[in-house]
Amino acid sequence: MEGVNHGERTDGATISTTNGATTGVDGATGSGQVGGIHGAAGVDGIGDPHRALGAFLRARRGRVTPESVGLTVGRRRRVRGLRREELAQLAGISVDYYVRLEQGRATQPSAEVLDALARALRLDAAERGHLATLAGAGRGPAPRARVSPLLRRLLDSMEGFPAFVTNHRLDVVAWNDLGAELVGGLDRPGRRDRNNARYLFLDPASRSVFPEWEDRAAESVGQLRVSAGRYPDDTELAALITELSARSAEFRRIWTSGEVVMCGAGRKRLRHPVAGLLTLDYETMHIPAAPGETGLVVHVFSAAEGSQDAVALAGLASAVTRFPEPRAG
Missing domain, CATH: 1.10.260.40 (lambda repressor-like DNA-binding domains)
Known part of the structure; x- marks a missing residue:
């Protein structure tokens, strides 16, 4: 294993993924200024x-x-x-x-x-x-996300298990090599956008990767809705939701339904260009937040023992270990 890539981290501590129409803490987008969730009145x-x-x-x-x-x-x-x-x-x-x-x-x-x-x-x-x-319980200020050294070592230790970490905006902020390979080139040089919701709604390739795309899309919207209620002053989250609402009719339709979703466990199917169609079990682990920060979610995937999916996943893990992707500089 080549270790864990930590996205746009430059100071070894704080993650802030903002790209595309979403910019810095002022929340400016191509359509004007967005001042937190309160500013996304549309x-x-x-x-x-x-x-x-x-x-x-x-x-x-x-x-x-x-x-x-x-x-x-x-x-x-x-x-x-x-x-x-x-x-x-x-x-x-x-x-x-x-x-x-x-x-x-x-x-x-x-x-x-x-x-x-x-x-x-x-x-x-x-x-x-x-x-x-x-109604007022559990709301907090716009948080930061910190990937601790212990969490990085945990990801490194999960050889054979694809794993990645997301924050409350569904930014992928850390991963291991197999996790990067499974979800589509997180390590690809030059790739800046690592937001799961933006990938699902703005990248047409996501529909061929996930046979149950509608379910995956609804999950992501439901999770963003939970975050929007919990962090009403997060300008980056407001900009993301506003951008997706402006650019995706599917996002608007699902958002209007008002569904809320918490990360949990289950089974997903996804199509990999080398391993083919995989059916994988997944589990999520919530990392509690320190004061002033947001909790992170670790997503871990595995295949049923003795299944063809397990054989395919093991082959993919072997290839990733022998021929790791170049790291983004």
Whole structure:
């Protein structure tokens, strides 16, 4: 193994991946200045946190059918999902208060109100967490990401296991050689853009790499939505979401759905130019954040023991070890 490449790190500590239409901390893009998530007012759900809460509630309200919660409706009903008054009744709160929540005029709803809304809207664990974050719990300033020496050694030690690390903006900030090879030339000389969401939505090649592209795309949008709620003042995140919304109709469509996703475990299929179509299990490990920083996520892939995928992955690992890619200078 040739070790771990650490992206655009120059000081050995802080990662900041900004390229394409996304620039420095001022968040300037080709379409003008973006001042944090608050400045991205053209994208529903990432403005003022209270407005973002309202947008999330509206999206979730539209997803719940009256029949699923025991309400009887007439044939001529044209409303998609629940009406405001129906949701307020199910949650046991006044219609006026709920309307003010959706309009961003009510701040700091109690834990009891949030729990009642979560139950009425049939939210899962990830959605409940996002609701609490938008209501004020867990929000923080724009963070930094630090790849520690221990984490670098951990990646180096994972011979035979593709692995890479992402921050809350889905920038790939560190990887091992096999991880770089698996996800498409992270080590390629001159490559500057290492953002998973930008790759999925702006690089047509991603659709041939991932047979279940729609699932991968929805995951990335859901993860960005969680980050947008948690870090409303992150100018780089705001610029990324604004850029993707402007350049990708698919991103806009998925973002409008209001889905939220937490990194977890599962199985993915991807197509490699040498190893062919691979079915790999993956696990994610969350690295807690130090004060003033953001936590990182380690993504590790493996193939079922004795499978053809394991044979193909082992062959790829052997080739990477013998003929490592040149390092970006």
